[in-house]
């Protein structure tokens with residue numbers, strides 16, 4: 084089945100045309116691309132239509148579309164066929180994922196306009212985290228105070244984390260369902276997940292993708308009283324949203340959210356870049372140590388996502404904090420130039436054999452997982 088996968092991020096849309104019938108290691112990429120979102124909503128619709136038209140012109144109409152949807156709330160625990168009701172629910176959850184959900188709903192409507200009747204499937208980042216127990220997902224605040232949606236930790240990046248675990252399990256030759264891992268998905272958005280016996284038991288993102296790690300432009304964990312102080316000093320809710328979602332994180336510490344630029348600054352000794360690497364890696368190391376407890380001892384720590392896969396500096400800085408717990412980096416294997424040491428799935432080990440826990444780099448492939456889920460829901464995965 085030829086599935087067009089649409090993966091809208093906060094600032095861009097990644098799209099892949101995949102053939103799910105191919106290859107033992109996964110589905111084949113027939114075409115892929117990325118567009119940067121325009122700020123204005125009208126232009127967004129136009130750029131979306133152009134992407135779909137370009138795919139149709141060069142490859143013909145796909146058999147189905149698979150969408151990555153960041154927030155599925157409490158309603159969606161597995162992939163679903165897209166209907167008008169589903170689109171409305173995804174839009175209503177947009178208050179909890181303002182950088183992502185509206186884009187998914189826009190993609191679904193643009194595709195339905197251009198290709199009426201073409202099957203569309205929504206695959207949710209939140210689904211994998213439905214196994215998190217109440218003691219880890221419940222916030223100690225009154226339930227439902229002022230909120231349209233249940234107050235709890237939903238967690239995100241589940242599509243990426245689930246597939247990284249599946250791939251790592253093959254690499255480590257573990258039995259199905261038996262993997263204990265701590266998975267750090269570090270891209271523009273970043274989160275870390277505790278996986279026990281193949282199921283998510285805790286994750287650093289929360290009710291929204293703002294909690295947890297220091298991200299490209301998002302603050303991650305902070306004292307919630309800071310929000311009250313800002314409001315008290317005259318900021319509006321939208322000012323606070325802009326500050327915490329768009330102007331914080333690495334950007335606020337180093338003046339850029341791009342880890343490549345930060346790494347260059349770090350090696351020059353630029354204080355902002357040094358602080359950004361220290362603060363972001365320290366936050367991740369704290370979570371890894373805590374989640375090692377949550378999973379009852381990990382079989383592996385996994386780095387994935389744009390930074391996790393490509394930044395030797397970020398991985399080395401994180402493991403340095405974890406050295407007192409016996410984690411040991413293999414400096415040669417960790418070098419990005421050594422990425423060709425990986426197996427054919429692109430997985431490689433960057434820790435020494437003496438390390439308390441093996442540390443792996445596993446390529447993130449959300450598009451492969453979404454294409455597979457789409458074909459599977461539509462009953463065509465055997466074709």
Ligand SMILES: Nc1ncnc2c1ncn2[C@@H]1O[C@H](COP(=O)(O)OP(=O)(O)O)[C@@H](O)[C@H]1O
Nearest residue numbers: 092270271272340341342343388389390393394
């Ligand atoms: N070679 C590299 N070295 C360091 N960082 C990199 C490299 N390539 C990409 N990145 C980082 O990966 C980030 C994007 O990751 P990605 O997972 O694609 O993000 P998202 O899906 O959240 O938009 C960029 O911010 C960039 O800093």
Ligand SMILES: CC(=O)OP(=O)(O)O
Nearest residue numbers: 092093239270272292
């Ligand atoms: C949930 C999230 O932050 O996604 P991304 O990393 O793709 O922006």
Ligand SMILES: [Mg+2]
Nearest residue numbers: 092270271272
């Ligand atoms: Mg991403």
